[in-house]
Amino acid sequence: MTDDRAAAETAARSGRATTTQRFVLWxxxxGSFVxxxxxxxVNVALPAISDELGGGITTQQWVVDAYLITLGALILVxxxxxxxxxxxxxLRIGLIGFGIASIAIAAAPTAEFLIVARGVQGAAGAFLVPSSLALITSNFTGAAQSRAIGIWTAMTTSAMIVGPLxxxxxVDLASWRLAFLINVLPIGATLVLLARGGFRDTRHPGASIDWxxxxxxxxxxxxxxYALIEQPNLGWASPAIWxxxxxxxxxxxxxxLRQRSVRSPILPLDLFRVRNFWTGNVATAFIYAALALNGLVVVVYLQEGAGLPATLAGLASLPMTVLMIVFSSRVGTLAGVWGPRLFMTVGPLLMGGGALLLLTVGTDFAYWWQVLPSMIVMGAGLALTVxxxxxxxxxxxxxERSGIASAVNNAVARVAGLVAIALLATIVGGELDLDGFHRAAIVTAALMIAGGITSFLGIRNPPRPAHAGPTDATPGS
Incomplete structure (x- = not known):
């Protein structure tokens, strides 16, 4: 056992974090906050980006999806x-890469340059969250580890509040370009802490990478x-699409097919033999596709259709985020007692109802009566679900396989959002006007309801802790 690990266990027993642990936590x-x-x-900045660099809804789709493509693919590895x-x-390479890409995005002369830089940024971002969590799990043990993960979750979730603001x-007072340069500040602080932390890195010589x-x-x-995004412009008959x-x-x-035979798969397909795992990931795909679609459509339409400034459009979904932050931990405790099935069924159905409330948005726009009720209902459903x-x-x-299971679920959520955004032009009918906004709300509701039904039909509550068997469920159970 290393000295650092022994110190971590001593600190866990005493209830006090060591200096190294405090460095690790920050x-x-x-690193994840970035x-x-x-x-x-990015969603708040999309209208300003397309106004300056051109390309309309296609540019907006690619700005989001270029990041999600590389993030979703590389987060598994x-x-x-x-x-x-x-x-x-x-983590250090990821931070430097993310910072360089952020500077390139802020200086982008064309939409094409920005999209490529977003892809590089997604590749760097793929290594930030997994590496950050791995640092916590390797430097904290027992109850201290749970507390550290709780603090990490609360602090990183706060980005959902401060980011849009x-x-x-x-965007309103200066330029959308500065919105991407803001990343450089936490990146610089993290690199300083990495240099001053004084802890040793750990490597596994036998580890292999499926490049x-x-x-x-x-x-x-x-x-x-690419085909899904460009299809509305070129048509299915074009060789550039099919x-x-x-x-x-x-x-x-x-x-x-390769994942079935490679020695160290980045997507272990045997995980999908476990009922709650594969059902939960199907529900994840529906729910997070809906969240990605709703998050982009609402903030863009409120600027381009309703005429709100970027600041107010970004803050429109604040009630949804606050409800999730306040009630998620309590719901998690209740789900531990009653099982997840009820919450995973009711939560998405509630969010589906909240999405349908957006159909009340009309030409005479009023946030307080047309959008806020939807955000409150969706926030309650999200708190019940996550x-x-x-x-x-x-x-x-x-x-022992929770790390790869978490990475797979994270990748499923990202790819689901990727596909939903790729289909945006098809969903809204080519233009995000009021009719397109209503169509997106209906699709969002349908996806949420599908997630709730999937959970009701597929999820099984685990046995009570007193009677629980092995952690790994029997395949197909």
């Missing part, structure tokens, strides 16, 4: 990269998403 918080902050800022090269080194203010699988996944997703779609689908199929969903998925898999 590094994990700031990725969460950027995700909330991040764990094995951290094991092979060390978590601190990988900071982004909106910068070919990662390439197949990235290129496959990229080809299919060829990338076919090649992308073939590459992604090759990726899945913690039980995570608990159901990770609780179905043995503890």
């Amino acid at each position: 590094i994990a918080i700031l 990725a969460f902050l950027d995700g909330t800022i 991040a764990g094995s990269v951290s094991d092979a090269y060390g978590r601190v080194l990988v 900071i982004g909106g203010v910068l 070919l699988g990662a390439a197949l996944c990235t290129l496959g997703l990229g080809g299919m998403v 060829l990338p779609l076919v090649v992308g689908a073939a590459l992604f199929a090759a990726f899945l 913690a039980p969903l995570t608990s159901a998925i990770l609780g179905a898999i043995s503890t």
Whole structure:
């Protein structure tokens, strides 16, 4: 046992964190905060970006999806990269890469340049959250670890509040470009803490990385998403659409086939034999596709359709975020007693109802009567859903595989959002006017309801702790 690990266990027994642990916690918080902050800022900045660089709704889709393609594909391989090269080194590379990409985005002369930089930023971001969590789990034990993860969750979730506010203010008073430069501040602080922390990195010499699988996944997703985004402009008959779609689908199929035989798969397919795991991930796909669609459509329409400034448009969904932050931990406790099935059913259905309330938005816009009720209802549904969903998925898999299970679920959520945004032009009918906004609300509601029905039919409550068996559920149970 290393000296650091022994110190961590001593601190866990005493209830006090060591100096190294405090450094680790702040590094994990700031490193992840960067990725969460950027995700909330970008939606607020989309109208200003397309106004300056051109491209309309297609540019807006690519600005979001270029990031999600590389993030969703590479987040699966991040764990094995951290094991092979060390978590601190990988986190440092991710931070530097994210910072350089952020500066490139802020200086982008064209939409095409910005989109490429967003792809690089997504690749760097893929290593921030997994590496941050890995630092916590390797430096904290027992109750101290649970507390550290709780603090990490609360602090990083706060990015959902400050992101739209900071982004909106910068867009309104200065430039959307400064909204991306704001990332440089927490990145710089994290790099300083990494240099002063004084803790040793850990590597596993036997770890292997499936780079070919990662390439197949990235290129496959990229080809299919390109076809879905550009199809409304070129039509299905164009070789520039059906060829990338076919090649992308073939590459992604090759990726899945490779995962069945490769020694260290980045997507272990055997996990999907566990009922709550695969059902929970199907529900995740529906729910997070709906959240991604709703998050982009609401903030963009409130600026372009309702005429709100970026700051107010970014703050429109604040009630939803606050409700989730306030009640998620309490719901998680109740789900531990009653089981996740009820919450995973009622929560998405409630969010579906909240999405339908957006149909009240009309030409005579009034936030307080047309949008706020939807945000409150959706926030209540989100608070009921998130913690039980995570608990159901990770609780179905043995503890030693929880890292890869979490990465898979995270990737499913990102790819679901990626596909939803890629289909945006098709969903809204080519233009995000009032009719397109209503169509998006109906699709959002349908996806949420599908997530609730999937949970009701597929999720099984685990046995009571007193009678619980092994952590890893029996396949197909």
